[in-house]
Amino acid sequence: MSRSAQATNQGPEKEHRCPACEGHRLIPFYRVSGVPTQSVLLRPTRAAAINAPCGDISLHGCSDCGFIFNPAFDPNTQNYNVDYRPSQGCSTTFSRFHQDLAGYLVDRHGLHNRTVVEIGCGQGEFLQRVCRLGQNRGYGFDPSLVERNEDDVTLIKDVYSARYRDLKADYFICQMTLEHLADPAALIDLVHDAAGGNPDAVVFFQVPDVRRIITETAFWDIYYEHCNYFSPGSLARLLRRRNFLVRSLWTGHQGQYVMLTAQPSRKRAGEPLPGEDTPEEMRRWIQDFSQETELRCRDWSDRLATMAESGKETVLWGGGSKAVAFCTTLTLRYEIKGVVDIDPAKAGTFIAGTGQEIVSPEALRAARPDAVIVMNPIYMEEIREELSRMDLRPELIPITARPAGRLGPKPKFEDGEEE
Ligand SMILES: [Zn+2]
Known part of the structure; x- marks a missing residue:
């Protein structure tokens, strides 16, 4: 179970203003404490990764315009220097x-x-x-x-x-x-x-x-x-x-x-424009998000602990912000042996917050993991090909996989559809 994701009560809050419309009818709905403030800054040592500066996430939805934001965000924590590596350009x-x-x-x-x-x-x-x-x-x-x-x-x-x-x-x-x-x-x-x-x-x-x-x-x-x-x-x-x-x-x-x-x-x-979602829809979406996320976190924690206890070695594929949020929200340590990333600049650096080492795909030849969790399922085929090229056939688990029956609202827009 997650250490820090928690439900917050849903009453309107007055101390903040919406940065999009300046409205003050805000609904706090999701909170995670003590997460790294910069997840894609390269961390050259495990100690630097584990001791990365932390901040809080407290998502609020604006009843007036439907905008969602984190008023606990401090822009002074952000440093976009040359060690900042957000690009997915290697894929x-x-x-x-x-x-x-x-x-x-x-x-x-x-x-x-x-x-x-x-x-x-x-x-x-x-x-x-x-x-x-x-x-x-x-x-x-x-x-x-x-x-x-x-x-x-x-x-x-x-x-x-x-x-x-x-x-x-x-x-x-x-x-x-x-x-x-x-x-x-x-x-x-x-x-x-x-x-x-x-x-x-x-x-x-x-x-x-x-x-x-x-x-x-x-x-x-x-x-x-x-x-x-x-x-x-x-x-x-x-x-x-x-x-x-x-x-x-x-x-x-x-x-x-x-x-x-x-x-x-x-x-x-x-x-x-036709099909634009409304602030009322946003209010419905966020209503159960915290509780649903709590269940989701528990599913993942139980599953990963069971895999580790049965001797299975699991790695994540994708060493960006998603991996950092996944590991820190679930406070994963021993359950994840390492994190793979195709960006050569990330190899030998460490995941902010929880400290798993990031390695290149080639390193899996020796590590031979039993399971690979794919942080962005859009890259499943690309990853499957890369693994089979190395003659590796671990269980591939898309991050979105979860028990059926808990799906929320379906997006209205489809790929490429306009207006
Ligand atoms: Zn607003």
């Missing part, structure tokens, strides 16, 4: 998703010979794809950049801020960034400022879809760095509130991400 499945998405955006918005700004560009791989496909000029901003410049893109090792607002662009991309910001509205306002003079400018946002997290009681997808949790409806409402006209809204990568395009407007504009 062929993820590269294919990025390639398809870049092609789609270039075609859909006629991105040829344009200027594209990407905010939070990681190491710039996606921006480069967009620029190569459409002969566009790109400017990428990210504090964790290992600085380098290519012909078509300029990569700037910095947080995108007001000092760059005069850099005029036709297209703004912001993937997997809004969920990290204590004040997401401030960044949206800044983009509005930068894009405002150009009536044809388009912005593209991508964030994780909280509906999938709730539906799957995916407690491993709730971690400290993600202080915000969006649904299609709450993301669209936030953009409209900041004077953007939302043009399209869809989900992708098997329902893992919400994606949205919008254009700056002079006033609050536009009606909800």
